[in-house]
Amino acid sequence: MTTVLTPAETAAPAKPPTPVTMAAALNAALADSLAADDRVVVFGEDVGTLGGVFRVTDGLASRFGEQRVFDTPLAEAGIVGTAIGMAMNGLVPVVEMQFDAFAYPAFEQVTSHLAKLRNRTRGRLALPVVIRVPFGGGIGGVEHHSDSSEAYYTHTPGLRVVTPGTPADAYRLLRQAINCPDPVLFLEPKRRYWSKETAALSVDGPSIDRAVVRRAGKDVTLIAYGGMVATALEAASAALEEGWDVEVIDLRSLSPFDDHTLTESVRRTGRAVIVHEAAGFAGYGAEVAARLTEQCFHYLEAPILRVTGFDIPYPPPHLEKFHLPSTDRILDAIARLQWEGDNA
Amino acid sequence: MTTLTHRGETTDATSLLPSAEPLTLIGQDGKPGEQGGRLTLPAPDVLRELHRRMVLGRRFDTQASALTKQGRLAVYPSSRGQDACQVGAVLALRDQDWLFPTYRDSVAVITRGVPAEEALALLRGDWHCGYDPYRYRVAPQCTPLATNTLHAVGLAHAARLQAKDQVALVLLGDGATSEGDTHEALNFAGVWKAPVVFLVQNNGYAISVPLAKQTAAPTLAAKGIGYGVPSLLIDGNDAAAVYSAVRAGIERAADGGGPTLIEAITYRIEAHTNADDATRYRASEEVSDWLERDPIARLTAYLSANGLLDDAAASQLAAEAERFADGVRQRMNEDVSADPAELFEHVYAHPTAALERQRAALLAELQEQEEPAS
Numbered sequence: 001m002t003t004v005l006t007p008a009e010t011a012a013p014a015k016p017p018t019p020v021t022m023a024a025a026l027n028a029a030l031a032d033s034l035a036a037d038d039r040v041v042v043f044g045e046d047v048g049t050l051g052g053v054f055r056v057t058d059g060l061a062s063r064f065g066e067q068r069v070f071d072t073p074l075a076e077a078g079i080v081g082t083a084i085g086m087a088m089n090g091l092v093p094v095v096e097m098q099f100d101a102f103a104y105p106a107f108e109q110v111t112s113h114l115a116k117l118r119n120r121t122r123g124r125l126a127l128p129v130v131i132r133v134p135f136g137g138g139i140g141g142v143e144h145h146s147d148s149s150e151a152y153y154t155h156t157p158g159l160r161v162v163t164p165g166t167p168a169d170a171y172r173l174l175r176q177a178i179n180c181p182d183p184v185l186f187l188e189p190k191r192r193y194w195s196k197e198t199a200a201l202s203v204d205g206p207s208i209d210r211a212v213v214r215r216a217g218k219d220v221t222l223i224a225y226g227g228m229v230a231t232a233l234e235a236a237s238a239a240l241e242e243g244w245d246v247e248v249i250d251l252r253s254l255s256p257f258d259d260h261t262l263t264e265s266v267r268r269t270g271r272a273v274i275v276h277e278a279a280g281f282a283g284y285g286a287e288v289a290a291r292l293t294e295q296c297f298h299y300l301e302a303p304i305l306r307v308t309g310f311d312i313p314y315p316p317p318h319l320e321k322f323h324l325p326s327t328d329r330i331l332d333a334i335a336r337l338q339w340e341g342d343n344a
Numbered sequence: 345m346t347t348l349t350h351r352g353e354t355t356d357a358t359s360l361l362p363s364a365e366p367l368t369l370i371g372q373d374g375k376p377g378e379q380g381g382r383l384t385l386p387a388p389d390v391l392r393e394l395h396r397r398m399v400l401g402r403r404f405d406t407q408a409s410a411l412t413k414q415g416r417l418a419v420y421p422s423s424r425g426q427d428a429c430q431v432g433a434v435l436a437l438r439d440q441d442w443l444f445p446t447y448r449d450s451v452a453v454i455t456r457g458v459p460a461e462e463a464l465a466l467l468r469g470d471w472h473c474g475y476d477p478y479r480y481r482v483a484p485q486c487t488p489l490a491t492n493t494l495h496a497v498g499l500a501h502a503a504r505l506q507a508k509d510q511v512a513l514v515l516l517g518d519g520a521t522s523e524g525d526t527h528e529a530l531n532f533a534g535v536w537k538a539p540v541v542f543l544v545q546n547n548g549y550a551i552s553v554p555l556a557k558q559t560a561a562p563t564l565a566a567k568g569i570g571y572g573v574p575s576l577l578i579d580g581n582d583a584a585a586v587y588s589a590v591r592a593g594i595e596r597a598a599d600g601g602g603p604t605l606i607e608a609i610t611y612r613i614e615a616h617t618n619a620d621d622a623t624r625y626r627a628s629e630e631v632s633d634w635l636e637r638d639p640i641a642r643l644t645a646y647l648s649a650n651g652l653l654d655d656a657a658a659s660q661l662a663a664e665a666e667r668f669a670d671g672v673r674q675r676m677n678e679d680v681s682a683d684p685a686e687l688f689e690h691v692y693a694h695p696t697a698a699l700e701r702q703r704a705a706l707l708a709e710l711q712e713q714e715e716p717a718s
Contacts, residue, residue: 041505067505072532073528073531073532073535075528075531075532077494077524077525077528078494078525078528078529078531078532080494081491081493081494081495081497081498081525081528081529082494082495082497082498082501082529082532083498084494084495084498085494085495085496085497085498085499085500085501085502085512086498086499086501086502086505087498088477088483088495088498088499088502089498089499089502089503089506089508089510090502090506091502091505091506105524108488108491108525109491109494109525112488112491113491113495117484118690118691118692118693119471119472119690119691120471120472120473120484121472121473121476121477121484121690122472122473122686122690123689123690124476124477124478125477125478125484126693157691158691158692160692180693181693182692182693209696256692256696256697256698257698259697259698260697
């Protein structure tokens with residue numbers, strides 16, 4: 001059963017640990033940000049009366065009023081473009097793109113304006129805008145509902161791109177994103193919206209630009225983000241039975257990249273696997289592998305491997321299980337890391 | 345009479361349509377126009393100021409074009425011929441209002457008070473817009489056309505949400521009305537009743553593409569009705585009409601009446617930029633026809649005929665324009681010292697660790713070049 005935090009609960013700074021879904025944690029983060037800062041406005045398609053197609057904005061319009069939480073016409077460039085103007089005039093817009101692939105009409109506004117206006121005005125114009133994008137597959141969605149579009153955004157200087165892997169971190173990261181003076185592309189792993197964690201929601205903890213070690217280990221560094229963090233943790237548990245002690249790192253911030261946490265881990269373990277749902281070719285994992293190779297080459301016992309989706313358009317619901325990285329594929333990759341005694 | 349009932353409001357649909365002919369307050373011959381509609385002739389001191397700013401703006405425009413030939417500007421898109429739109433629209437703004445210009449609106453930008461060398465920074469080849477948008481309430485000049493329409497609507501809506509008495513004026517051209525962002529902006533503005541004025545300077549061409557290949561609409565102003573946005577069609581070479589129309593739009597917006605779309609019929613006398621050859625797509629007779637309809641000559645004729653401008657004042661103004669151009673020339677002839685290290689400074693609020701490393705690497709590289717190993 002879904003636990004939705006009531007406004008009264010979210011208003012208190014110290015909260016007891018409660019079972020909470022990622023969707024509810026995001027809802028609480030939005031509610032607390034709206035309560036804490038009058039400049040925050042939340043808008044997008046269906047985010048008002050309906051509370052969003054994933055109910056992440058549930059109850060916000062009635063609690064904070066239509067001046068602060070409102071529906072817009074169906075036009076993504078319009079949503080991001082007007083958010084830019086609102087931020088220029090003192091507001092902190094938090095907008096929703098309904099699904100990953102539906103965010104593409106806003107691409108020009110994101111890349112040419114949102115990401116660049118600070119630079120284009122020599123630092124005079126700051127745009128503290130957050131764009132929430134439910135992303136990735138694993139929910140049986142039809143076409144255009146399961147894209148992993150992170151690499152389009154991480155290739156854009158001036159944007160921050162973050163994605164949470166757990167409910168508690170979803171709360172923390174979203175609040176940090178809303179407080180951040182830079183524009184933030186906030187990718188929500190929609191397959192984990194209903195995953196539960198017993199946690200006390202708090203904004204304190206690792207900062208917006210840091211990766212975190214979700215499971216300490218000494219043999220392999222397994223790098224994941226968003227929806228793949230839970231899969232990586234499952235793979236790490238299974239790997240233990242095979243005799244590998246796997247360290248799992250949740251990147252959180254895809255841009256900027258936390259070189260420090262990653263190189264420290266990979267230099268210690270000497271082996272690394274990066275996992276993501278997106279197609280491998282020119283995907284985010286390529287950047288991670290290249291960076292870590294440059295920074296850790298003399299510590300590596302094996303090439304850095306990638307476990308990714310195939311280089312195909314996202315498949316239909318009944319075939320997506322063949323496309324998505326699974327614990328088995330991750331274990332296979334770990335097995336190929338040139339262990340002592342291997343003849344391969 | 346056609347009426348539309350929507351959202352509980354009844355609108356007379358025809359009230360959203362522009363007039364059949366462009367509204368004119370001062371005709372081509374400098375005599376009062378016969379098609380003024382609801383526009384009111386500005387007061388004499390406003391007319392004199394419109395004239396003065398057009399003369400200064402024209403001189404600036406000529407100077408900027410000359411600077412491209414001397415290699416001081418990378419490129420300059422002239423607005424010669426559109427002087428009445430550039431000046432009339434900006435003078436209609438109140439101090440607290442915002443201007444959202446495009447790359448062809450440098451005259452509008454300097455008319456708003458931005459120093460010429462700051463307005464020309466980007467065209468000179470710098471990496472930033474040159475001026476502080478908040479100081480003048482002028483957004484950076486927009487290069488990807490029509491994208492600024494949405495920024496203007498957002499800024500205007502934010503003003504309304506915060507109960508600020510502030511209106512946004514966005515400048516766009518005939519070509520930009522084909523971009524999706526313009527339609528989204530008109531639609532958002534209509535739905536939100538955002539205090540924004542859209543001024544379309546219809547100069548006949550989008551670089552080389554004539555209006556007939558751009559749209560099948562009877563007029564660009566007519567597009568407003570599709571978004572519930574009232575529109576005006578005006579003579580864009582009549583500074584009095586531009587001033588009066590934009591002023592009416594601003595007052596309407598400030599009173600909570602929502603957005604206005606204005607189409608001003610004008611002409612781009614020069615090529616798209618100094619890098620363009622306009623003879624490839626338009627006849628010289630067409631250009632000469634429009635030279636006859638010069639916006640400055642028209643207002644000069646009106647002011648002279650009405651005792652508002654004598655020869656002494658005219659030559660005084662000419663001298664002021666020369667001094668202004670001299671100043672621009674001098675300041676633009678100073679070499680720019682752009683610091684490559686600053687390229688990393690404003691990408692984020694604080695440079696990331698990776699950007700710090702890249703900046704250090706670039707600086708080390710530059711130092712090596714300066715001090716070659718002996």
